[in-house]
Amino acid sequence: MPLRLEGVEVSLGRRVVLHPLSCTIEAGECIGIIGPNGAGKSTLLKAIAQLLPYRGRIWLGDEPLDRLAPEVRARHLSYLAQADRVSWPLAAYDLVALGRRPYRRGWQWGDDGLSEKDRKAIEEAMRATDCWSLRARSVETLSGGERARVRLARALAVEAPVLLADEPVAALDPRHRLEVMALLRAQTEGGKAVIIVLHDLSLTSRFCDRLLLLDRGQSVGFGPALEVLSPESLGAVYGIEALIGRYRGEPYVLPWSCHEMP
């Protein structure tokens, strides 16, 4: 189902932190949201996830998202937050199982409430993110990267048609970064829309179909990576120069030097 944003605008306190934004994200597309610190990337993702009040309208297919019943919305949107705080000793498996909460009907004491389908989705998500071997470990005892993979597994276990991920690879080593980006991209093959907030310009350029470049709450580019990330836009938005090219046919953007501050 396509996701359509129509004049989406967010104010926090007295400030407009996201100016009216309209765009359509097709089913089966992987979109990278990029931009400097404070540009409004997480704000936009939270607005799509219905976690912030916004003006305008967001449509999933023919339905305005804010009109969907919460339990229906929870099955349609999966959101992986940027924050990485886990404050209680929960087994990794149980954290991932929370991703199946939107499907649960009843619950009785002593019953984990998981169906066979739930267990399959949990195991698949944990194996795909290379954390099945961590399933019995308390999430408090995991390293930052291990915990990030468990949290991503929770988001994948929802099996929602729209997956929103805020900096899903920030804590990961290079190999796991590549694996997780390939995994997120692979989600689109079944028709999911995947929207990822990322700072790594090479990973976004390579794995996302289109990039949305935000600067001070405004959209300043939306399209294929090498159209959006030109030497001019990198200079104007980030104040940097970068090596831009293709390797084995795929784009990369490697930040290289900072412009002199005026």
Ligand SMILES: Nc1ncnc2c1ncn2[C@@H]1O[C@H](COP(=O)(O)OP(=O)(O)OP(=O)(O)O)[C@@H](O)[C@H]1O
């Ligand atoms: N509760 C709030 N009240 C007022 N301003 C806020 C609030 N939350 C965020 N902001 C401001 O909104 C702007 C956008 O924040 P947001 O977190 O969306 O940026 P971002 O692009 O995700 O940044 P980063 O790359 O640093 O994570 C920032 O200037 C931030 O200071």
